[in-house]
Amino acid sequence: MKGMRFRPEESGLRASLFDLEAEIxxxxxGLDAEDFAVADVHRALExxxxxxxxxxxxxxxxxHDKGLLDRRKDGRRYxxxxxxxxxxxxxxxxxxxxxxxxxxxRRTAMALxxxxxxxxxxxxxxxxxxxxxxxxxxxxxxxxx
Amino acid sequence: MKGMRFRPEESGLRASLFDLEAEIxxxxxGLDAEDFAVADVHRALExxxxxxxxxxxxxxxxxHDKGLLDRRKDGRRYxxxxxxxxxxxxxxxxxxxxxxxxxxxRRTAMALxxxxxxxxxxxxxxxxxxxxxxxxxxxxxxxxx
DNA sequence: GGCGAACTACGATCGGCGATCGTAGATGAC
DNA sequence: GTCATCTACGATCGCCGATCGTAGTTCGCC
Numbered sequence: 001m002k003g004m005r006f007r008p009e010e011s012g013l014r015a016s017l018f019d020l021e022a023e024i025x026x027x028x029x030g031l032d033a034e035d036f037a038v039a040d041v042h043r044a045l046e047x048x049x050x051x052x053x054x055x056x057x058x059x060x061x062x063x064h065d066k067g068l069l070d071r072r073k074d075g076r077r078y079x080x081x082x083x084x085x086x087x088x089x090x091x092x093x094x095x096x097x098x099x100x101x102x103x104x105x106r107r108t109a110m111a112l113x114x115x116x117x118x119x120x121x122x123x124x125x126x127x128x129x130x131x132x133x134x135x136x137x138x139x140x141x142x143x144x145x
Numbered sequence: 146m147k148g149m150r151f152r153p154e155e156s157g158l159r160a161s162l163f164d165l166e167a168e169i170x171x172x173x174x175g176l177d178a179e180d181f182a183v184a185d186v187h188r189a190l191e192x193x194x195x196x197x198x199x200x201x202x203x204x205x206x207x208x209h210d211k212g213l214l215d216r217r218k219d220g221r222r223y224x225x226x227x228x229x230x231x232x233x234x235x236x237x238x239x240x241x242x243x244x245x246x247x248x249x250x251r252r253t254a255m256a257l258x259x260x261x262x263x264x265x266x267x268x269x270x271x272x273x274x275x276x277x278x279x280x281x282x283x284x285x286x287x288x289x290x
Numbered sequence: 291g292g293c294g295a296a297c298t299a300c301g302a303t304c305g306g307c308g309a310t311c312g313t314a315g316a317t318g319a320c
Numbered sequence: 321g322t323c324a325t326c327t328a329c330g331a332t333c334g335c336c337g338a339t340c341g342t343a344g345t346t347c348g349c350c
Contacts, residue, residue, distance in 0.1 A: 005150060005151065005152045005153070006150065006151035006152070006153065006242060007151070008150075008151065008241040008242050008244070008245040009245075011245065011247075012247065015245060018307095018308060018309085019308085019309085020308080020309065020310090021308090037326085038326075038327090039325080039326085051310080051311095052310065052311050052312085053311090053325095053326085054310075054311055054312075054313095054327090054328095055309065055310045055311065057326080057327070057328095058308095058309080058310080058311090059308085059309075059310095061327090061328095062308085075317075075318060075326095076316070076317045076318055076325070076326055076327080077317095077318095077325075077326055077327080078327080087249050090247060090249045090250050090253070091249060091250065091253040093250065094246060094249075094250035094251075094253045094254050095253060095257055096153045097151060097153050097242055098254055098257050098258065098261070099153070099257070099261070100153040100154075100156065100160060101239060102156075102157065102235060104232050104236065104239075105235045105236065105238065105239035106239075106258065106261065106262070107272075108235070108236040108239045108240060109243055109254070109258055110258055110262065110269075110272070110273055111276055112239070112240055112244070113251065113255055113258060114273070114276045114277055114280055115280070116243070116244070116251065117251070117255065124255075125277055125280065125281065127252075127255070128255055128259070128273075128277060129274070129277060131255065131256055131259045132259055132270055132273060132274060135259055135260065135270065136270065163336095163337060163338085164338085165337080165339090166337090182297090183297075183298090184296080184297085196338095196339080196340095197339060197340050197341085198296095198297085198340090199297095199298090199299095199339075199340055199341075199342095200338065200339045200340060202297080202299095203337095203338080203339080203340090204337085204338075204339095206298090206299095207337085220297095220346075220347060221296070221297055221298080221345070221346045221347055222297055222298080222346095222347095223297085223298080
């Protein structure tokens with residue numbers, strides 16, 4: 001994803017998105033319908049605080065540029081749709097961050113994850129082991145080919 | 146670490162630090178001596194391109210504010226020292242990023258790490274399993290106490 | 291004691307960028 | 321054809337890193 005960034009100090013979407021972008025995506029993912037227009041988002045935002053229609057439009061457009069929203073012309077307007085679910089987006093963001101880690105960071109990441117995962121519950125540890133076993137098998141398969 | 150951020154598009158230190166900050170840290174970690182003054186960094190940077198002494202000073206000071214450099218007064222000047230090694234810093238940055246991941250991201254992170262680790266070599270997979278075993282034992286110990 | 295070089299402190303400027311908005315122009319509804 | 325709704329475009333503002341000039345401080349030296 002273009003223009004990606006990550007601010008560990010912020011929590012939730014704000015770690016990966018700018019404030020208004022995050023705010024808009026939360027609204028988008030909270031809508032009943034999948035498709036929506038700028039007006040829908042503006043209406044929802046306006047309910048919270050005064051904000052210009054064009055401000056919402058600009059940022060919504062930016063979200064489209066960033067690949068978070070698909071859109072198609074519907075007469076005179078654009079109809080938008082989220083490209084991913086909220087969870088999907090977080091996964092993607094995580095993926096971006098992790099794949100950019102250098103080897104040293106990766107090793108730290110492993111240790112840290114095991115640690116964190118273990119703190120939550122044993123089931124997660126097993127899930128992790130299962131992942132490793134699956135990988136082993138996959139590699140063995142590759143070796144045959 | 147204050148003012149932390151992460152730009153997956155950048156590689157190396159530039160993912161976590163701003164350009165001049167990263168440049169300075171590279172120089173600092175490359176110095177023979179641990180202790181150094183702004184003048185030392187300025188000398189090294191100046192060898193690459195023209196840059197004002199004060200520019201280096203300002204950014205070095207910023208690195209101190211961010212907790213990357215310790216410093217103490219030595220007469221009229223400050224003597225600086227890196228708080229962490231390069232590897233230590235990367236580890237810390239990784240830690241910051243990972244510990245801020247939400248549960249969904251954490252699960253993705255695990256899967257992705259196993260994947261990446263497996264691609265590199267089997268030894269890493271074993272290292273990971275060892276980590277898990279160690280964790281298991283640690284938990285069992287906790288249970289007894 | 292006082293001068294000069296080395297440093298720091300402070301603040302100004304510049305550029306990039308997100309946030310915000312106004313205005314002009316296009317277009318569908320009636 | 322008129323009008324409300326939308327988009328396109330560009331301007332402004334604030335924040336912040338990069339960059340630097342200048343003023344003031346302090347140590348070394350004569």
